[in-house]
Amino acid sequence: ETGVTQSPTHLIKTRGQQVTLRCSSQSGHNTVSWYQQALGQGPQFIFQYYREEENGRGNFPPRFSGLQFPNYSSELNVNALELDDSALYLCASSLRLAASTDTQYFGPGTRLTVL
Amino acid sequence: GENVGLHLPTLSVQEGDNSIINCAYSNSASDYFIWYKQESGKGPQFIIDIRSNMDKRQGQRVTVLLNKTVKHLSLQIAATQPGDSAVYFCAENGGSTLGRLYFGRGTQLTVWP
Numbered sequence: 001e002t003g004v005t006q007s008p009t010h011l012i013k014t015r016g017q018q019v020t021l022r023c024s025s026q027s028g029h030n031t032v033s034w035y036q037q038a039l040g041q042g043p044q045f046i047f048q049y050y051r052e053e054e055n056g057r058g059n060f061p062p063r064f065s066g067l068q069f070p071n072y073s074s075e076l077n078v079n080a081l082e083l084d085d086s087a088l089y090l091c092a093s094s095l096r097l098a099a100s101t102d103t104q105y106f107g108p109g110t111r112l113t114v115l
Numbered sequence: 116g117e118n119v120g121l122h123l124p125t126l127s128v129q130e131g132d133n134s135i136i137n138c139a140y141s142n143s144a145s146d147y148f149i150w151y152k153q154e155s156g157k158g159p160q161f162i163i164d165i166r167s168n169m170d171k172r173q174g175q176r177v178t179v180l181l182n183k184t185v186k187h188l189s190l191q192i193a194a195t196q197p198g199d200s201a202v203y204f205c206a207e208n209g210g211s212t213l214g215r216l217y218f219g220r221g222t223q224l225t226v227w228p
Contacts, residue, residue, distance in 0.1 A: 004158075006158075041221075042204050042218030042221055045216060056213035058215065090158050090159070099213055099214050100146070100147060100211055100212050100214065103164060104216060106151070106160070107158050108157055
């Protein structure tokens with residue numbers, strides 16, 4: 001186990017609703033990255049947070065937003081849910097040393113279904 | 116940087132045999148590569164990583180080989196066990212100064228008794 005936890009495990013929402021997913025980092029880690037994994041695909045980078053600020057973003061619209069708290073836990077918020085948002089949402093924590101070569105450790109994910 | 120791919124989507128091996136999972140990448144700027152294992156219903160689990168200043172790295176029962184000339188990465192698993200059955204992903208950093216990882220689609224490894 002990585003020590004990275006996520007909640008909830010599963011979530012069902014309807015189109016247009018908003019959702020908040022939560023992630024608790026591994027002890028000692030100060031950086032959190034969020035990924036979206038569609039069925040049968042590899043994870044796609046959403047964004048990364050370091051020292052409570054967004055530190056890089058992938059090709060996702062602004063309705064995907066996040067927060068990182070002083071204890072390094074993090075939230076992913078998605079507004080105006082669309083059917084294509086149905087996926088496994090993964091967070092990964094790391095200890096910022098060199099950024100580009102920091103090892104990321106993943107949590108178990110939150111399975112979001114949008115109806 | 117988003118063209119990390121795999122030569123084979125599935126791989127079946129007999130228990131006890133060695134497995135080789137291949138990965139091609141297209142971004143020559145990538146200087147850090149990771150292999151992850153993902154079991155059904157779980158998040159990706161770190162297996163081994165390698166930096167571009169190396170061409171081989173060994174772990175417990177696993178070896179990663181990096182060929183920068185042909186932009187190829189492979190994961191070798193020795194004495195494959197049923198518990199190794201999972202989807203294996205290679206990921207690269209695309210040369211980014213940030214912590215973004217680019218993943219391929221994955222290879223499904225099935226180990227038969």
